[in-house]
């Protein structure tokens with residue numbers, strides 16, 4: 001018998017002995033314990049024997065093997081390389097792992113299985129549904145009060161507790177829109193509200209700076225009937241064809257620009273807004289009731 005085989009047999013016996021000592025009676029080697037433990041120990045024994053067999057085979061092969069096969073053309077300082085076929089089993093396992101990885105990534109564990117984040121999201125969803133049902137019917141005062149409290153938490157950091165925009169850091173919500181914002185939009189166009197007004201507003205509808213000034217003043221000051229220059233510029237820029245004669249807006253075509261309404265506030269929250277003042281982030285984490293409440297609150301501000 002070859003020395004390597006002898007060594008392998010010694011190792012197997014040693015490891016089996018070690019396993020017996022380690023698991024002892026708890027492993028059920030002596031008849032106690034349950035069948036799961038017995039199976040596990042049996043598996044360990046099989047693993048030890050197979051490992052010893054495989055290692056022995058390769059160690060012996062290394063002792064007796066001589067190099068053979070076809071050399072590749074390249075060599076580095078006389079050191080060459082054999083052209084080896086890709087082992088079939090290896091290739092199958094390689095491709096199999098790619099397929100398995102895709103399945104795992106797209107449909108397997110991370111998406112479908114239990115996770116703490118998933119459980120948290122489920123709980124938040126359940127709570128939101130309960131919350132929506134509880135507040136489905138509210139009188140205006142309650143709705144406004146809820147809007148104000150959400151506003152203080154979510155919006156006041158930028159818009160200020162008084163919703164005055166904190167010296168121009170964000171929009172002053174007591175007015176529908178600032179003069180400089182109207183000017184900016186008329187010159188540059190806008191396409192912030194893609195979910196409600198997919199077409200956006202084209203730029204440069206008015207070229208004459210005096211007309212741009214006039215229309216900005218007219219819109220920002222709330223469509224004053226006695227502002228003839230503003231009215232004329234509004235018509236010259238064809239603003240009325242989309243926004244309506246007095247800025248009341250048109251569904252899916254252009255927003256209301258003569259005052260706030262809950263739907264327009266919801267649009268701003270859904271898509272966010274970049275304009276002359278800065279960037280307002282979208283708020284996708286608000287519930288429908290909270291959005292409605294904010295709409296009522298912001299609308300009530302501009303009516304004062």
Ligand code: HEC
Nearest residue numbers: 182185190191192193197200201205237238239242253254
């Ligand atoms: C082709 C239709 C169209 C015309 C004409 C048009 N608008 Fe608009 N306007 C829109 C749309 C759509 C939006 C929403 C843009 C967005 O998604 O950001 C908008 C947005 C605005 C806003 C900003 C609303 C907000 O809260 O951000 C103002 C102010 C405005 N328009 C004024 C004007 C004026 C003044 C004119 C005329 C010079 C005019 N618009 C002409 C379609 C139009």
Ligand code: HEC
Nearest residue numbers: 154155158169170171268273274275276277278279280294
């Ligand atoms: C990170 C700062 C920030 C936060 C937080 C924020 N906003 Fe804004 N918001 C802005 C800025 C900046 C503008 C002006 C964008 C522009 O240049 O027209 C704005 C504009 C607006 C407008 C006017 C958009 C228009 O069409 O004229 C409304 C309405 C609004 N915000 C409501 C809210 C509400 C409600 C909240 C809370 C849920 C909120 N904002 C939170 C920064 C913020």
